Amino acid sequence: MSSRLVVVSNRVADPRKTAAGGLAVALGDVLNKTGGLWFGWSGKVIEAEQGGVAGEGEVHTHQAGAVKLVTVDLSREDHDAYYAGYSNGVLWPVFHYRLDLADFDTGYIAGYRRVNQLFARKLLPLLQPDDIIWVHDYHLIPLAAELRALGCANRIGFFLHIPLPPPLILAAIPGHDWLIRALFSFDLLGFQSKADLGHFTAYAQAEAHAQNVGEGRWRAFNRTVHAGAFPIGIDVDEFQGLAQAKEGLDMYVRMKEEYSRRKLLVGVDRLDYSKGLPQRMRAFRELLASYPDTRDSATLIQIASPSREDVSAYSDILHELESLCGSINGNFGELDWMPVRYMHRTVARARLPGLYRASRVALVTPLRDGMNLVAKEFIAAQDPEDPGVLVLSRFAGAAEQLRDALLVNPYDTAGTAAAIHMALMMPLEERRERHQGLMNSIRRYDVHWWCDSFLEVLGEASAEESGTPWLRL
Structure with a gap:
């Protein structure tokens, strides 16, 4: 691929380190080839001063070979709502079919969206017009929608590393329709299995009244999104x-x-x-x-x-x-x-x-x-x-x-x-x-197949195009 790859995930890893694991190494290969950028949370939580409110997260930049690592700090309030509250207190249990363990506190979703907006604001000035953006996992479902709201026209793909539950379980989340609507701001959605892909398409038809326009493409909310199964492998x-x-x-x-x-x-x-x-x-x-x-x-x-x-x-x-x-x-x-x-x-x-x-x-x-x-x-x-x-x-x-x-x-x-x-x-x-x-x-179906096949489809996909060839397993 000739365009620069921008990876966005909750946490960032140095792809040069073996302890980072096969995923980081595989992403690092592609990032190195394109002089890419990896963006996410720094892992640092900023406590508010006594009687005050923590300011907006500071941005840190670190060069790891040809790859630029950019991270953002989070305030305690944002961390607790976005990460502990909504991501791991709502999405994680529900997506693993455990409605009994979900905490549907109404304040969490606001913090979840606020951090995704923060990431979008911090990321946008770093983007180049032909960058291809690959967003990872349940922490960042609204990120493409927030980037689009700021005028981002880049191709953006999303991969869900955890399961996607059937429609009736997904529909138990307050605001589930907002979450799925946000997914239609991506150009390509990748799931781990055909079962998870089936759950998405069933939800898209039943709840979002999406139209199947063929070759793995679904149209709703004036957007056409590609969706496919890309089972992740190892090196x-x-x-x-x-x-x-x-x-x-x-x-x-x-x-x-x-x-x-x-x-x-x-x-x-x-x-x-x-x-x-x-x-x-x-x-x-x-x-x-x-x-x-x-x-x-x-x-x-x-x-x-x-x-x-x-x-x-x-x-x-x-x-x-x-x-x-x-x-x-x-x-x-x-x-x-x-x-x-x-x-x-x-x-x-x-x-x-x-x-x-x-x-x-x-x-x-x-x-x-x-x-x-x-x-x-x-x-x-x-x-x-x-x-x-x-x-x-x-x-x-x-x-x-x-x-x-x-x-x-x-x-x-x-x-x-x-x-x-x-x-x-x-x-x-x-x-x-x-x-x-x-x-x-x-x-x-190793990790390199996973990475290459996803990026191949994303490189060809555009939410407003029709007739784009579709990868089949």
């Missing part, structure tokens, strides 16, 4: 490189030595109610209870990285998870065998490939997930001659692509336990066949 070679690097190899050797007499299972998640961690522990308990051959032989390492622990829903799940792990170890453990090794902390990304490679089974069993890249990283880290088995929730976006995994319903405790047992007992030939199919998928 397979980059992750396999981590597996062969010192930290990855050291972790692999340590795990193989430590658990030489055991079959190792692994789960790596953020501590979040969408990840189905209590349900996973109940399934593992059922495995030990119903399949005696797994006792004193199967060990589950569960890593649950801290996440938003000031919110009651997160502290509740933390206590439930700790209680379940303690009861499993107390009821089934032996002096020389602990069934669950639970860690409530973050493990360095460079060490994870070694842990994955040493594991016979990965448990990726969210109740709802946009994609879940842990599933794809586990596949990439395996030894193709003796690969582990992926047990995957059918409610993860990854399940649409990874059909050679053992797909489970995480709400079905006995069914999930049976699938885990099948994974532990699976013959080598079947494990190899399944792994080969999974590898073919993650290589074909």
